[in-house]
Amino acid sequence: MSRIGKKPVAPVSGVTVTVDGQKVTAKGSKGELSVVLVDLVKPEMTDDGVVVTPVDDSREARSAWGLSRSLVQNIVTGVSTGFERKLAITGVGYRAQMQGSDLKLSLGFSHEVIFRAPDGISLAAPTQTEIVVTGIDKQQVGQVAADIREFRPPEPYKGKGVRYADEHIYRKEGKKK
Structure with a gap:
């Protein structure tokens, strides 16, 4: 099980994150970045921030879970602090x-x-x-x-x-x- 994938990507002040299907876009003071996640995970916006969950319990989905969460965290950090x-x-x-x-x-x-x-x-x-x-x-x-x-x-x-x-x-x- 992914330990990093379970944590939601917390919202940062000054950064707006939108989720459109598999595409996650972040806009901040330094610019705009987007990442398209694989179909094995499902991103969604919640009150805690962006939550990434695997679509099933397969090995491939669990492997992509933590990576996808890290990619979303990197675009949020990138547009806020660089x-x-x-x-x-x-x-x-x-x-x-x-x-x-x-x-x-x-x-x-x-x-x-x-x-x-x-x-x-x-x-x-x-x-x-x-x-x-x-x-x-x-x-x-x-x-x-x-x-x-x-x-x-x-x-x-x-x-x-x-x-x-x-x-x-x-x-x-x-x-x-």
Whole structure:
């Protein structure tokens, strides 16, 4: 049984949520998002908020139950407060800076890497070794952060590269004489 699926998605002030069949739409101060849930679950509005219930007791319906509730929670959180992912750059000469709305990365290659943010995502480089990715769609924010990290993932010997701010890199010892 899903433990997260049993909890209703509580209403947030300033956010209006509408349920139209399998489509759940949330409008808030930061924008509007919608998600179409699978037919194995049934969303409905109640006084407690949006409640997601499985249509039957099958394994597939119970598997989709908690996921569907989390997707609804993510769109409600996204339009009210948004999501943020922080990246840290480690390495001599590695740096990031904004060039208009694009992100210019110096990551030890023979060329600069220019990253253009997709619509709905904003990038910031408060310092040369920090990157902040913000947006209202949690999946898109995570994907953009992963794309930036992919240019130079952290290596285990010196720890150089682009990593998530909360990521721990397991270091290897290297060669011995």
